[in-house]
Amino acid sequence: MLLQYCYRIVASNGSNMLVLIVLCQLMLLLPPSAAVIAEKADNHYSSASGGYESMVAKCDSYDHSSCVYNQTKCNGTEYCDLHKYKELYRCFALWGNTTEGKVEVILKGCIYSDQTCISKGECVTHKMEMETSHFYCCCYEDNCNREFSWQPLVEDPGPKPTDSDNGVGLMVMGTLGTLSIFVVVIALVFYCYRRNKMPPYFRPLPGGGGGCGGGVANGSSGTSNNLSSGTGTSTAPADSSASHQQSGGGHTTTTPCGGTVTHHLPVQLVEVKAKGRFGALWLAICAGEQVAVKIFPASDYNSWDIEKEVYGLPQFRHRNILEFIGVEKHGENILVEYWLISSYHYRGSLSDYLKSNVVSWADVCRIAHTMAEGLCFLHEELPASKSEAAKPVIAHRDFKSKNVLLKADLTACIADFGLAIVFYQGQPPGDTHGQVGTRRYMAPEVLEGAISFQSDAFLRIDMYACGLVLWELLSRCTAQGGPVPDYKLPFEEEVGCHPTLDDIQECVVVQKCRPAIKKHWLKHPGLEVLAATMEECWDHDSEARLTAACVVERLSAHNLQPSLSQQSNTANTTTTSTTTTTNNTTTT
Incomplete structure (x- = not known):
């Protein structure tokens, strides 16, 4: 399905390469097994004589690239053909933040076999794609992608230390402190000796x-x-x-x-x-x-x-x-x-x-x-x-x-x-x-x-x-x-x-x-x-x-030793020059 989106976007707006890149990255997120299943679903969809009954589900649909040219056709509802793979149906949303801090939706629609979905009726994500600075979520109920959100995970601080833990920590710190003082004393003695x-x-x-x-x-x-x-x-x-x-x-x-x-x-x-x-x-x-x-x-x-x-x-x-x-x-x-x-x-x-x-x-x-x-x-x-x-x-x-x-x-x-x-x-x-x-x-x-x-x-x-x-x-x-x-x-x-x-x-x-x-x-x-x-x-x-x-x-x-306190009477000013010599070895 994502491949179909890529082809559709390129056909409608070949210059919008950013969205194409994002879709391709999303496709890479799918596990290999899910990609194979999705490919089988496409094959069943294209074969009317397969004998499978067609079933339909719906998701909110939005395509930012289409909105650039036609505001009336950029959003709506997408009906997903599922065949017998109903359990593979998902709705997704892809969005980002503008420089002004506003939410900007990029894509909404159907997606097949995304096993990363964590919520049934809410489109929620806990992470951000660092390379593109975009957010992606999916869910598996009709039009569940109408509302979407980013909820960062809060790390669990873990259990509070008990009194026994504090006692062990103090004992370890005391031992390390004593050892450090001993090492410093030994180093000082060695330094003085050297x-x-x-x-x-x-x-x-x-x-x-x-x-x-x-x-x-x-x-x-x-x-x-x-x-x-x-x-x-x-x-x-x-x-x-x-x-x-x-x-x-x-x-x-x-x-x-x-x-x-x-x-x-x-x-x-x-x-x-x-x-x-x-x-x-x-x-x-x-x-x-x-x-x-x-x-x-x-x-x-x-x-x-x-x-x-x-x-x-x-x-x-x-x-x-x-x-x-x-x-x-x-x-x-x-x-x-x-x-x-x-x-x-x-x-x-x-x-x-x-x-x-x-x-x-x-x-x-x-x-x-x-x-x-x-x-x-x-x-x-x-x-x-x-x-x-x-x-x-x-x-x-x-x-x-x-x-x-x-x-x-x-x-x-x-x-x-x-x-x-x-x-x-x-x-x-x-x-x-x-x-x-x-x-x-x-x-x-x-x-x-x-x-x-x-x-x-x-x-x-x-x-x-x-x-x-x-x-x-x-x-x-x-x-x-x-x-x-x-x-x-x-x-x-x-x-x-x-x-x-x-x-x-x-x-x-x-x-x-x-x-x-x-x-x-x-x-x-x-x-x-x-x-x-x-x-x-x-x-x-x-x-x-x-x-x-x-x-x-x-x-x-012969008194050829005037006092050093006597001022020099050189005729010219001194020019700055080097302080040591050229090479020691044989030179001209």
Whole structure:
């Protein structure tokens, strides 16, 4: 019968597809057995010679689609031919609600074999078709579909709990509460144990000044960062509980956000500052303060692991070492990323700064002296204290101007220890490759592959690179008595911007070239001392090179250490640049 309705509607109004869809959905509601019986009834109806007596029943009839064209023929009474299947006769109604909340009848009439009818004389439904937002009901008395209604079912709240049930519930809640308290206590004990035993690189960040792990900037009281001390040695300043900002622009150098291995720090990535083969360097926000996040891909896990080891060494805190905050692992499998979180310095690296700025003599003294102090701290061994073990000797192995960062007051701090090697007392250095680093900063013995795998040999390689960085700094000084040339990398005039390893070997090893020292530089007494110092640092004979402690002592002895409270006299404004370096591995 429903099929007959579908055919009739399509024939009368082929565009009214909504009603057709509704009727087809109603047909699908019929169980398969009822559909077969209905089909048999149609067959009996179409066969007059079947011998069955025809019986008639009536239902209210309405067709919304017909009312659109003819108001007089859209409703009335439908007489249903039943044959002998009287028990299959049903009346149905289909309606919905308009947007104004009014009831809108769609279809009324006869339907066969709908076993979902729940009422004999009333057309009532308890549910709504969710896909079409329509209501459907059926009943089995003449014209019982004249009135129809929707009566949603009310869930039975069930029997009320008895006193015995309440007692059982209280007992269960009490048991669970006691167990929860026990679990929390055990977790706290375990947390405290792990906190005391965990490696230092997961400890909460102590407060400190200068943005590089302790010390107080700008001549403040406490551990001074003033270069006029003239001691020539670097010691690790004590931790400070105070958290403050650098001078200059209010850029934060320390952060209270700290964490443990059990959870990630509340770090929000803001902006990519640099990209390279090592991954990406992000400016991020942690606890409302700026931090730097260096993200290593899975392929560069070793560099991340080495930096984590170095920052986790005992007593590894110094005002001229980049301040470490934490390490994290994000993701799994091929999507894994390794994060290293450190303090953020908006001036960026020394190389980036010199590209955009010239430096005064006071700036040169400040940068050179603090850079040498940081390198001296790396190279020296500190004895064990009451609370910490001894600090071993560390060789950087990729020392260059890109790995020297400038703080707001133009003091330097050393970063990027992905190629560093740690010399534990009484232990061999382990399996390490000698020819690593950046090509143009490689010492002659590295280029020749003739390295003695002793700690002193690796420290002399760092000092060769230190001499080249001092040349970069001096070449942009306004006190040189002549026009300040554009910034150039070491050996850029000799071998260009992208030399091969053979080019560097020919220049440094065979021809024994070094960056040119202009004659007018030597007219300034301070520049003359600095020029002599860098020449002794890059001596072809590695054993004749100065140590980092000697460089600090020489700069102090010649009064090349103006007070940090002295204002910088740079000629140009600072441009924002990255805070850490490009990749640790061999680059041009």
